[in-house]
Structures are given as structure tokens and as C-alpha cells.
Amino acid sequence: MHDPLANDYKIKPGANSAVRTKKVVQRLAVAVVFLAGYFLGLSNTATTVFQPEITTTVFQPEINGYTNLRGVNLQGADLTNENLAGADLMNADLRSADLTEVNLSGANLSGTKLYYAIFLGSDLSGANLNEANLFEANLNKANLEYADLGAADLTGANLTGANFYRANLEYAALSGAILTGANFTRVNFQYADLSGADLTSADLTDADLDDAILTGATMPDGSIHD
Numbered sequence: 653m654h655d656p657l658a659n660d661y662k663i664k665p666g667a668n669s670a671v672r673t674k675k676v677v678q679r680l681a682v683a684v685v686f687l688a689g690y691f692l693g694l695s696n697t698a699t700t701v702f703q704p705e706i707t708t709t710v711f712q713p714e715i716n717g718y719t720n721l722r723g724v725n726l727q728g729a730d731l732t733n734e735n736l737a738g739a740d741l742m743n744a745d746l747r748s749a750d751l752t753e754v755n756l757s758g759a760n761l762s763g764t765k766l767y768y769a770i771f772l773g774s775d776l777s778g779a780n781l782n783e784a785n786l787f788e789a790n791l792n793k794a795n796l797e798y799a800d801l802g803a804a805d806l807t808g809a810n811l812t813g814a815n816f817y818r819a820n821l822e823y824a825a826l827s828g829a830i831l832t833g834a835n836f837t838r839v840n841f842q843y844a845d846l847s848g849a850d851l852t853s854a855d856l857t858d859a860d861l862d863d864a865i866l867t868g869a870t871m872p873d874g875s876i877h878d
Contacts, residue, residue, distance in 0.1 A: 727765075737775075767805075827865075 719739035727745050732752045736759055743763045752772040759779045767787035771794045781801045788808040797817040801824050808828045815835045824844045832852045839859045847867040854872050866877040 722760075 719736055721736075721744055722740045722742045723744055724741070725745045726749055727747045729746070729749045731754055732750055733754065734751075735755045737755045737757045739756065739759045741756075741759060741761050741764050744761075745765045746769050747765050748768040749766075750770045751774050752770055754771070754774045756779050757775045757777045759776070761776075761784050762780045762782040764781070764784045766781075766789050767785050769786070769789045771789060771791045774791070774794045776791075776794055776796045776799050778798045779796070779800070781796075781799055781804050783803045784801070785805045786809050787805050788810075789806070790810045791814050792810055793813040793815075794811075795815045796819050797815050799816070799819045801819060801821050803823040804821070805825045806829050807825050809826070810830045811834050812830055813833045814831075816837075816839050817835055818838045819836075820840045821844050822840050822842045824841075826849050827845050827847045829846075829849045831846075831854050832850055834851075834854045836859045837855055837857045839856075841859055841861045841864045843863045844861075845865045846869045847865050848869060849866075850870045851872050852870050852874060856872060869877045871877055
């Protein structure tokens, strides 16, 4: 078979070697450009295959089956609808965080900074909020049954329609808090400060109010406590 390149690579007696060399170099250059383009195309295609997936939950390290966020700074974070059941948030900073409809059942929030935080419709049942700072937090319709809020600061907090069934509020600060329509059935209010709080239409069935401070509080029937 005739090779069209044979004459370019075969050295002929008396031929101009410079011309032949130039032709060879030109053909090699074309081949290099072609191969470079081919492999570059493969490289561009491959980059779309190995893109790492970016998630929004990297702040939640999992340890022994529960979320460990002890002492973490989540100030102003949007945690809407997150599942943090059983999470350890002890001494964490959640000031002004949005925790709307978050599942925090059984979570450890003791000593946590939660002032101005939003807990609309959140589940805090059985949570440990001992000595937590919930100053002016919004817990409208939140579920806090069996939660421990001993010595927690709920000054000026909005607890409208919240469920506190059998919760512990011993020594809690609730002065000026809005507690309208909340369920406080069998709640422990011993030594709690409810001065100036609004308890209009709240359910205090079997609640323990021994030694609680109720000065200026609006009672469930609308009367003002002396």
C-alpha cells in the first residue's frame, strides 16, 4: 500500500534536508494540537462527574447517634424545621436564632443563650432548659411538656398557647411574660417570679404555685393579682 507520508520521512540522496525536516515538524505539530484538543475535551467532560455535593447541615457533627453542638455559636442561625431531637446544645449560643418548628425533644439546652430566639410551634418536650436564658424569646404554641425549665430566664417571653404540661418552672423568671392561653396543667411554679405576667385564659389546673411571686400578674379570669 502506498503511504502518502513515506516520501516526507524517507531521506533521499541529494534532497534538501531542511525542507524535509520542516514538513515533519509541521505534521507533528498538527498531531499534537489534535491530541491536546481531544484530551482537553475529555477533561472538561469529566469535571461535571466528580463535583462534591455541598450540604447545609455540615454544622451538625454526629457523635454516638446524637448531635453534639455543645458550646457551638449559632447566633442568628436559621434552623427552621431541623431535627435536633436529643441534641447536646449545652452552653451553646443561639441568640436570635430561628428555630421555628424544630424538633428539640429530649435535647440538652441547659445554660444555653436563647434570648430573642424564635420557637414557633417547636417541639421541646422533655428538653433540659435548666438555667437557659430565654429572655423575650418567642415560644408561641411550642410544646414543652415534661420540659425542665428550672431557674430559666423567660422574662418578657411570648408563651402564647404553649403546652407546659407537667413541666418544671421552679425558680424560673417569668416577669412580664405573655402566657395567654398556655397549658400549665400540673406545672411546678414553686418560687417562680410571675410578677406582671399575663395569664389570661391560661390553664393552671393542679399547678403548684407555692411561694410563687404573682404581684401584678393578670390571672386566667382577667383579674389582677395583688
